[in-house]
Amino acid sequence: MEHIPILRMGDFLLVTIQVDMHDQMALKLQDDLSNAIQKNASKGVLLDISTLEMVDSFIGRMVADISGMGRILGAETVLVGMQPAVAITLVELGLALPGVATALNVERGMALLRRKIDGAGSDADSTTG
Amino acid sequence: MLTAPQGEAPLRSEHDVVLARQTVRKLTQQLGFSLVDQTKMVTAASELARNALIYGGGGTLHWQIVEREARRGLRLLFADEGPGIPNMDLAMTDGWTSGKGLGMGLTGARRLVNEFEIDSKVGAGTRVTIARWK
Numbered sequence: 367m368e369h370i371p372i373l374r375m376g377d378f379l380l381v382t383i384q385v386d387m388h389d390q391m392a393l394k395l396q397d398d399l400s401n402a403i404q405k406n407a408s409k410g411v412l413l414d415i416s417t418l419e420m421v422d423s424f425i426g427r428m429v430a431d432i433s434g435m436g437r438i439l440g441a442e443t444v445l446v447g448m449q450p451a452v453a454i455t456l457v458e459l460g461l462a463l464p465g466v467a468t469a470l471n472v473e474r475g476m477a478l479l480r481r482k483i484d485g486a487g488s489d490a491d492s493t494t495g
Numbered sequence: 496m497l498t499a500p501q502g503e504a505p506l507r508s509e510h511d512v513v514l515a516r517q518t519v520r521k522l523t524q525q526l527g528f529s530l531v532d533q534t535k536m537v538t539a540a541s542e543l544a545r546n547a548l549i550y551g552g553g554g555t556l557h558w559q560i561v562e563r564e565a566r567r568g569l570r571l572l573f574a575d576e577g578p579g580i581p582n583m584d585l586a587m588t589d590g591w592t593s594g595k596g597l598g599m600g601l602t603g604a605r606r607l608v609n610e611f612e613i614d615s616k617v618g619a620g621t622r623v624t625i626a627r628w629k
Contacts, residue, residue: 386516389545419535420516422541423599451534458539459603462588477524 372402376427377409378479379441380472383459384417392428399432403439410479411436416447426461428491433466442482443467501559505575506547515544515556522558522569526629535626536569539604543573543623546600550593551621552577561626568609568628579617587613 367390373380381395399411413432414422421429433443444467448456456463467482469475470474504518505511519540523533540556547554554575561570572627579584592598598622605611610626 386513390509401523418542419520420537422545423603424541424545442616449534451531454531455534455607458535458606459542460599460606461603482576 368398371478372398374402374406374408377404377483378476379406379411380414381409381411382414382417385420387425389424390483392425395430396428396435400435400482401440402427403441408441409442409483410470411473412479413445414475415445415447415452418447418452421448421452421456421461423459423461426456426459426463427457430463430466442479442486444469444475444479444482446470447473501557503553503555503557506544506556506575507553509548511543512548514546516541516556518556518558519569519571523627524548526560526569528569528627528629532627532629535607536571536625538606539625539627540571540606541543542600543571543625546623547573547575547577547621553577562626566628568626570610570624573623574618574620575622576603579619579621580613580615581617582613583613584613585594 368381368385370391381399382449390493413429429445434444446469448468469478499561504515506515506566519537520533523536544556547614552575557572557574559570561568567584585591586601590601605623608627612624615621
């Protein structure tokens with residue numbers, strides 16, 4: 367079966383979704399990613415959906431679940447690259463993805479992850495987040 | 496150009512749901528829908544195709560290019576012969592689900608289109624018709 371590759375970059379994992387996923391693929395990604403977070407003790411996940419032309423409630427839920435699951439395993443998730451038409455549709459559909467951190471592109475997402483992780487590491491700076 | 500003003504596609508597997516999305520994308524592109532309108536129609540189709548598969552045990556997508564007062568649009572019918580929806584009010588409530596979903600499929604799809612009609616008979620199946628105009 368087709369699967370979505372997970373790349374390790376230091377403390378982070380990078381996932382770029384480039385295919386029109388069917389539901390089982392989305393569930394498998396969730397599984398693979400939780401295993402990868404644990405195996406690599408990853409601190410952050412970048413989920414790049416810049417090539418996705420549609421996010422429906424199933425994929426939306428997968429994104430929210432990955433973010434929640436990652437947090438429990440000690441990794442912050444940042445969703446990057448959502449196309450404007452997808453964002454408009456998703457909100458109208460009724461999914462605003464509360465609790466999911468987002469950034470415009472991979473570069474900004476990486477910076478955001480860095481800040482989140484550094485912020486969590488220092489007691490002095492407890493207001494970020 | 497459009498090869499035919501109407502057609503149909505099976506909704507028997509998850510792969511069929513992906514193919515249905517691609518068919519709807521192509522049709523809305525051919526009709527000249529804006530990118531946002533294309534995305535809305537494709538997303539609504541994805542929700543309803545998945546419903547037909549998961550709750551209806553599979554079904555068929557019927558599509559039709561429609562014209563009204565010089566406006567063109569796309570009409571989609573998702574038909575299944577599943578168990579039907581016993582409580583329509585509940586089914587059309589945001590966040591309610593009989594399965595494992597988010598409960599946003601039907602209500603969300605309705606918000607994404609210009610026309611939405613649902614007809615369900617317990618024991619006979621469910622038919623959802625949506626349309627979006629250019």
